[in-house]
Amino acid sequence: xxxxxxxxxxxxxxxxxxxxxxxxxxxxxxxxxxxxxxxxxxxxxxxxxxxxxxxxxxxxxxxxxxxxxxxxxxxxxxxxxxxxxxxxxxxxxxxxxxxxxxxxxxxxxxxxxxxxxxxxxxxxxxxxxxxxxxxxxxxxxxxxxxxxxxxxxxxxxxxxxxxxxxxxxxxxxxxxxxxxxx
Numbered sequence: 541x542x543x544x545x546x547x548x549x550x551x552x553x554x555x556x557x558x559x560x561x562x563x564x565x566x567x568x569x570x571x572x573x574x575x576x577x578x579x580x581x582x583x584x585x586x587x588x589x590x591x592x593x594x595x596x597x598x599x600x601x602x603x604x605x606x607x608x609x610x611x612x613x614x615x616x617x618x619x620x621x622x623x624x625x626x627x628x629x630x631x632x633x634x635x636x637x638x639x640x641x642x643x644x645x646x647x648x649x650x651x652x653x654x655x656x657x658x659x660x661x662x663x664x665x666x667x668x669x670x671x672x673x674x675x676x677x678x679x680x681x682x683x684x685x686x687x688x689x690x691x692x693x694x695x696x697x698x699x700x701x702x703x704x705x706x707x708x709x710x711x712x713x714x715x716x717x718x719x720x721x722x
Contacts (some may be wrong), residue, residue: 550579557587566591582611586618593621598628614645620655627659635659650679650688657695666699673699 553576560568570591576584589604605622608615623638639659642652653676660669673696680689 546579550576550581554581598625601625
């Protein structure tokens with residue numbers, strides 16, 4: 541910054557904020573994000589919003605995501621987290637709008653589908669949750685991601701304990717989930 545390379549400094553502060561966030565160092569992430577924001581980094585608002593979200597400061601997180609979404613209307617992470625924040629504030633209909641926007645942007649991505657599925661599970665919306673969770677479970681099995689497969693299998697069984705799902709490895713992953721709990 542002292543040498544007039546604000547653009548490089550902004551990138552470095554943003555990178556440090558992301559590293560701190562990845563290490564769950566929320567204080568460090570917030571500090572570096574604020575320095576990046578001072579240098580006009582829009583992306584740093586996302587990190588600040590995540591920090592506030594993790595601290596359950598819903599209104600403040602909402603404000604940060606709104607700042608980012610005014611400039612980057614299709615920022616997937618901000619759309620998803622805005623949905624989560626609005627859900628936490630008890631604004632389910634508004635939250636649903638943001639989840640739908642995220643799903644329209646990233647139709648095949650797991651991030652938006654998972655957030656949507658969790659939202660639907662919380663609302664006991666079986667008609668929406670079960671097909672979405674089934675798709676997510678299929679993807680996890682194809683990717684051989686056992687942790688995610690177990691997570692989605694548990695959510696499916698919680699939604700409908702009597703159902704038999706067509707995934708070939710469903711029983712295997714459910715059994716692993718039970719073993720992990722003991």
